[in-house]
Amino acid sequence: xxxxxxxxxxxxxxxxxxxxxxxxxxxxxxxxxxxxxxxxxxxxxxxxxxxxxxxxxxxxxxxxxxxxxxxxxxxxxxxxxxxxxxxxxxxxxxxxxxxxxxxxxxxxxxxxxxxxxxxxxxxxxxxxxxxxxxxxxxxxxxxxxxxxxxxxxxxxxxxxxxxxxxxxxxxxxxxxxxxxxxxxxxxxxxxxxxxxxxxxxxxxxxxxxxxxxxxxxxxxxxxxxxxxxxxxxxxxxxxxxxxxxxxxxxxxxxxxxxxxxxxxxxxxxxxxxxxxxxxxxxxxxxxxxxxxxxxxxxxxxxxxxxxxxxxxxxxxxxxxxx
Amino acid sequence: xxxxxxxxxxxxxxxxxxxxxxxxxxxxxxxxxxxxxxxxxxxxxxxxxxxxxxxxxxxxxxxxxxxxxxxxxxxxxxxxxxxxxxxxxxxxxxxxxxxxxxxxxxxxxxxxxxxxxxxxxxxxxxxxxxxxxxxxxxxxxxxxxxxxxxxxxxxxxxxxxxxxxxxxxxxxxxxxxxxxxxxxxxxxxxxxxxxxxxxxxxxxxxxxxxxxxxxxxxxxxxxxxxxxxxxxxxxxxxxxxxxxxxxxxxxxxxxxxxxxxxxxxxxxxxxxxxxxxxxxxxxxxxxxxxxxxxxxxxxxxxxxxxxxxxxxxxxxxxxxxx
Numbered sequence: 206x207x208x209x210x211x212x213x214x215x216x217x218x219x220x221x222x223x224x225x226x227x228x229x230x231x232x233x234x235x236x237x238x239x240x241x242x243x244x245x246x247x248x249x250x251x252x253x254x255x256x257x258x259x260x261x262x263x264x265x266x267x268x269x270x271x272x273x274x275x276x277x278x279x280x281x282x283x284x285x286x287x288x289x290x291x292x293x294x295x296x297x298x299x300x301x302x303x304x305x306x307x308x309x310x311x312x313x314x315x316x317x318x319x320x321x322x323x324x325x326x327x328x329x330x331x332x333x334x335x336x337x338x339x340x341x342x343x344x345x346x347x348x349x350x351x352x353x354x355x356x357x358x359x360x361x362x363x364x365x366x367x368x369x370x371x372x373x374x375x376x377x378x379x380x381x382x383x384x385x386x387x388x389x390x391x392x393x394x395x396x397x398x399x400x401x402x403x404x405x406x407x408x409x410x411x412x413x414x415x416x417x418x419x420x421x422x423x424x425x426x427x428x429x430x431x432x433x434x435x436x437x438x439x440x441x442x443x444x445x446x447x448x449x450x451x452x453x454x455x456x457x458x459x460x461x462x463x464x465x466x467x468x469x470x471x472x473x474x475x476x477x478x479x480x481x482x483x484x485x486x487x488x489x490x491x492x493x494x495x496x497x498x499x500x501x502x503x504x505x506x507x508x509x510x511x512x513x514x515x516x517x518x519x520x521x522x523x524x525x526x527x
Numbered sequence: 528x529x530x531x532x533x534x535x536x537x538x539x540x541x542x543x544x545x546x547x548x549x550x551x552x553x554x555x556x557x558x559x560x561x562x563x564x565x566x567x568x569x570x571x572x573x574x575x576x577x578x579x580x581x582x583x584x585x586x587x588x589x590x591x592x593x594x595x596x597x598x599x600x601x602x603x604x605x606x607x608x609x610x611x612x613x614x615x616x617x618x619x620x621x622x623x624x625x626x627x628x629x630x631x632x633x634x635x636x637x638x639x640x641x642x643x644x645x646x647x648x649x650x651x652x653x654x655x656x657x658x659x660x661x662x663x664x665x666x667x668x669x670x671x672x673x674x675x676x677x678x679x680x681x682x683x684x685x686x687x688x689x690x691x692x693x694x695x696x697x698x699x700x701x702x703x704x705x706x707x708x709x710x711x712x713x714x715x716x717x718x719x720x721x722x723x724x725x726x727x728x729x730x731x732x733x734x735x736x737x738x739x740x741x742x743x744x745x746x747x748x749x750x751x752x753x754x755x756x757x758x759x760x761x762x763x764x765x766x767x768x769x770x771x772x773x774x775x776x777x778x779x780x781x782x783x784x785x786x787x788x789x790x791x792x793x794x795x796x797x798x799x800x801x802x803x804x805x806x807x808x809x810x811x812x813x814x815x816x817x818x819x820x821x822x823x824x825x826x827x828x829x830x831x832x833x834x835x836x837x838x839x840x841x842x843x844x845x846x847x848x849x
Contacts (some may be wrong), residue, residue: 313668316692317642328648333801338786340803342810346635367811369691370638371631416719461554464660472658479655488664
């Protein structure tokens with residue numbers, strides 16, 4: 206697939222692609238600029254469309270004042286928290302995300318983590334490494350209660366899959382909806398959350414939502430899984446809860462700072478699984494992300510409404526926004 | 528719960544319980560004999576009911592000639608392969624198993640293994656142990672094909688759960704049935720088996736069913752999961768297939784010899800997960816097994832048909848046998 210990015214019509218927008226080691230394979234054209242964190246500011250003047258391919262980058266905020274022609278920013282991620290800074294929010298620039306690419310992979314990942322932790326797969330692998338036949342009894346998954354926070358496509362897909370393997374699932378979103386508890390009911394649900402899954406966007410409302418207070422509401426032996434954003438959790442509070450046994454375990458795919466610093470106690474805490482922000486990244490995901498952008502670009506150039514437009518007040522794509 | 532095992536009616540059958548370190552907690556009475564492998568033969572004369580609580584024991588075969596009053600043998604396992612020796616098969620002794628206790632736990636276990644292997648959880652834990660942030664892309668589970676061999680309750684529960692997480696599942700049994708391929712169709716299914724799950728009883732038909740020939744029919748990068756019996760697989764052939772890359776990985780919970788001998792190459796082969804025959808053993812399983820026996824004992828003493836009667840010709844409980 207080769208996608209020449211140039212207009213047949215008179216207008217040929219300049220597209221700047223912010224990348225790091227990896228870059229899109231099929232996007233090319235005279236008006237396409239490939240840049241990194243260091244060269245972003247110089248490339249922004251004249252740029253009409255910014256593709257944030259390196260969605261871990263925080264460079265857009267600093268470079269933003271140099272944007273004099275920017276109309277559309279697209280990010281190759283579901284979360285947009287690195288892009289919801291005041292200058293962009295206050296501007297007319299349209300922000301779109303990659304909603305839809307990560308749903309099922311993350312649902313699978315979370316389901317696998319729940320079962321692996323219930324069956325103590327880590328203990329099995331540890332015994333195997335030592336050549337030890339160490340029979341243990343393990344936990345059921347069926348009938349246990351999971352509270353899933355985040356009622357977007359990722360949270361919904363995750364809740365559905367956990368229910369499919371027999372769990373009782375309570376889904377929590379910003380607002381009440383069919384099958385969705387509003388976020389203010391969360392404190393009442395936490396005492397039943399044998400498994401707490403965070404799959405919410407990072408917004409002013411959700412930042413630090415799992416802290417000493419809310420951790421204290423969990424039942425004994427609860428486990429926490431975070432596939433949303435690291436800052437949903439007050440990391441020091443979680444570490445304390447793991448150390449004092451308030452929480453039995455955690456599987457964390459996202460962190461306040463990524464990569465997780467080498468001196469973080471999370472690396473070595475018993476009952477904790479640290480994974481490198483990979484829950485949604487299945488083989489072929491970059492092609493899917495690229496296709497999603499190209500589809501939206503086609504709409505842009507045809508003057509059609511864009512898909513996956515982020516509500517900049519809320520910080521995520523609402524409802525069934527296409 | 529205390530279950531006094533003595534008859535209110537005139538007849539008070541002698542019950543012998545073959546156990547090892549663990550023994551039933553609630554069974555007791557004047558006519559109950561607790562024995563181990565070493566004392567089984569001495570206890571068999573006069574025994575009417577034998578509860579094989581230590582289902583890993585192979586002592587029954589050797590002690591069997593001492594059984595002069597035996598009418599019923601119950602095993603605290605789903606598989607009965609250690610009890611289907613000629614002298615018992617040719618006798619009038621009724622054999623029952625613990626069908627039903629292990630279904631959902633094993634289905635969960637297999638589903639967890641599939642997702643954990645697809646997402647390379649072992650690689651994540653290995654990186655974590657080294658403090659390394661090692662992002663990788665992983666595999667989808669949805670849409671992949673799993674062939675599940677074994678159409679009893681364990682195989683069916685497993686197939687249903689794998690389908691529930693989005694896999695295409697082909698279920699293979701002894702005979703064709705609704706949604707079940709007969710075993711002679713297996714060679715035609717293997718080339719599509721990205722995941723091959725063995726959950727069949729060990730019989731003359733199934734012994735060694737996965738061997739160099741059948742392994743050779745699997746597609747590249749296939750993975751094998753065995754939660755049935757070790758001897759379903761020609762272990763040396765599997766080791767060879769893993770070494771030469773014919774098979775990408777295996778998760779084995781059962782082995783030709785258990786515990787798996789320390790010098791087995793399986794312990795250290797890349798892509799292999801060795802677990803200690805624990806897939807069905809959830810917390811509380813021993814209570815469930817005990818309840819199941821006590822329920823059957825109640826039927827026995829009331830002169831009612833027993834539940835879970837093994838067809839001694841086939842080597843397992845057939846159809847919807849209660």
